[in-house]
Amino acid sequence: MMSTPAQCPCGSAAPYEMCCGMYHNNPGTAPTAEALMRSRYSAFALNKFDYIAATQKLDSDPEQTTDAIEDSNGTTKWTKLTITEVQDGGEKDKTGLVAFSAHFKEGKNTGKLTERSLFKKDKGTWYYIAGEHEVQGNTPHVVPQESRIGRNDPCSCGSGKKFKKCCG
Template structure:
């Protein structure tokens, strides 16, 4: 008897498969409805080294010309620590998160408070403040 196959959950930490979660934002099939959803999808884009999505979801005033990925860095988990505004009823929002990684086999974490704005109805990342 064949065993059922399970689809792995999205790296953003939500219990849905990638294709039904952040994958639909990456492909352009849907737009992230909240600042938190955009934050999660951007984290997943970093795990997948999807520079095109990261640039597309970055505010034009703060977007870098290119994104270079560190080949020794592997993202290993995302934890949303808090949100402020950032829903369909807001024009701006803040997401505070911890992203875990391994760099050359050494574990680490990035703590950041990220700012998001809605531009033309779509959420975009503006900038972030590192938290010690």
């Protein structure tokens, strides 16, 4: 299990416990579609696959399990999130769209996922319901300036190893 990061992986610059950590500890409480999208990205980054399963009602695969989510995402290290567009999805809305790009690393390969995610509010709770995405492989590895890690620093993934021997 990964250790809890000090800074939230969603890129908000807020402490994790005051940002996506609040939603991870209380699924179903994200007040907007964007907050849910950011918290889902952070959950992917921290391997909190139970949270991913709890916050989606997929049109295409309504019975998707936590194990299936982990099988397809367990080896991916998410490194940077950029929100590019938000349509609706506010506290008084019933639907919303959040477009984003997310950089990732899998083994020695890097890439970027670009997606337009659709969200729907059901009985006061936001859910991810569908998304149109494109994946680009071998993109430049982008690490936010504020989270640059020295080669001999502990790895940010929580493994306890030096960065150069783990994700570096």
